[in-house]
Amino acid sequence: MKRKILITGASKGIGKAEAEKLSAENNLFLHASKLSSFQKKAENIRYFGADFSKIENVSGFVEELKNTTDSMDVLINNVGIMILENFSNFKDEDISTLITLNLHSHLLLTKKLIPLLLKSDNPHIIFMSSMSAKNQIEGESVYAATKAGIMQFAHVLRNELAGKIRVSTVHSWGVNTWDDPEGSPILVPENIAEVIEFIITRERPFVIESIDLSHELQWKGTSAPWSPQKINS
Numbered sequence: 249m250k251r252k253i254l255i256t257g258a259s260k261g262i263g264k265a266e267a268e269k270l271s272a273e274n275n276l277f278l279h280a281s282k283l284s285s286f287q288k289k290a291e292n293i294r295y296f297g298a299d300f301s302k303i304e305n306v307s308g309f310v311e312e313l314k315n316t317t318d319s320m321d322v323l324i325n326n327v328g329i330m331i332l333e334n335f336s337n338f339k340d341e342d343i344s345t346l347i348t349l350n351l352h353s354h355l356l357l358t359k360k361l362i363p364l365l366l367k368s369d370n371p372h373i374i375f376m377s378s379m380s381a382k383n384q385i386e387g388e389s390v391y392a393a394t395k396a397g398i399m400q401f402a403h404v405l406r407n408e409l410a411g412k413i414r415v416s417t418v419h420s421w422g423v424n425t426w427d428d429p430e431g432s433p434i435l436v437p438e439n440i441a442e443v444i445e446f447i448i449t450r451e452r453p454f455v456i457e458s459i460d461l462s463h464e465l466q467w468k469g470t471s472a473p474w475s476p477q478k479i480n481s
């Protein structure tokens with residue numbers, strides 16, 4: 249049976265790959281920062297544009313979504329950006345943007361979607377965290393804080409919603425969403441998409457609580473090739 253799936257940040261990268269993977273079997277609701285971010289639009293998919301770095305836009309988005317559906321089967325909280333900088337040099341506004349977009353908007357959207365998800369007989373919430381949540385990669389302090397926040401939030405939510413809505417978190421090392429010119433050994437968006445499809449198609453009561461993903465040859469240290477220079481070096 250076709251399920252209604254909302255994917256945030258679905259115009260490119262991992263979210264786009266998820267949409268491509270899930271489109272044949274499901275009814276999709278796709279979000280990006282603006283409608284024009286979707287270059288090609290399919291007739292059977294609903295598209296939405298809302299800049300979630302401004303938290304007040306989340307409520308407006310949900311109202312718009314509710315004009316198209318009063319229920320949802322799967323919420324994939326994927327939207328997010330990375331800003332890399334040594335913390336001493338971090339711009340104040342970048343700290344704010346990362347926390348609003350990567351953390352606050354996920355919590356608020358999830359809260360507002362729970363009533364719609366509870367109308368489904370098989371609801372599922374997915375959070376796209378990162379292996380940065382569990383490591384110490386220089387330059388990623390604020391990003392890691394948002395992803396660790398998501399990880400822990402999801403753990404508690406899973407308990408609160410047990411028996412009603414399944415909650416899963418995906419932690420990935422690097423995924424090539426920027427056409428890495430050096431050809432680093434990192435995953436591709438389709439790897440994440442196939443894992444998401446696997447997670448949401450498991451039969452209840454089985455739940456994949458969280459899953460860690462990496463390329464077998466991927467660098468896994470305290471500073472990445474893309475980390476900024478050390479302070480004073």
Ligand SMILES: NC(=O)c1ccc[n+]([C@@H]2O[C@H](COP(=O)([O-])OP(=O)(O)OC[C@H]3O[C@@H](n4cnc5c(N)ncnc54)[C@H](OP(=O)(O)O)[C@@H]3O)[C@@H](O)[C@H]2O)c1
Binds near residue numbers: 263421
């Ligand atoms: N790539 C990695 O190595 C990696 C690894 C682990 C986890 N992740 C996580 O996976 C998720 C997707 O990452 P990605 O690499 O696929 O990102 P991406 O290719 O940069 O795509 C980001 C998506 O988020 C949307 N977005 C960005 N800023 C937004 C805003 N202010 N308001 C609303 N939507 C906005 C973009 O829409 P527009 O096109 O409109 O900008 C786009 O659809 C993120 O949460 C990221 O932290 C990524």
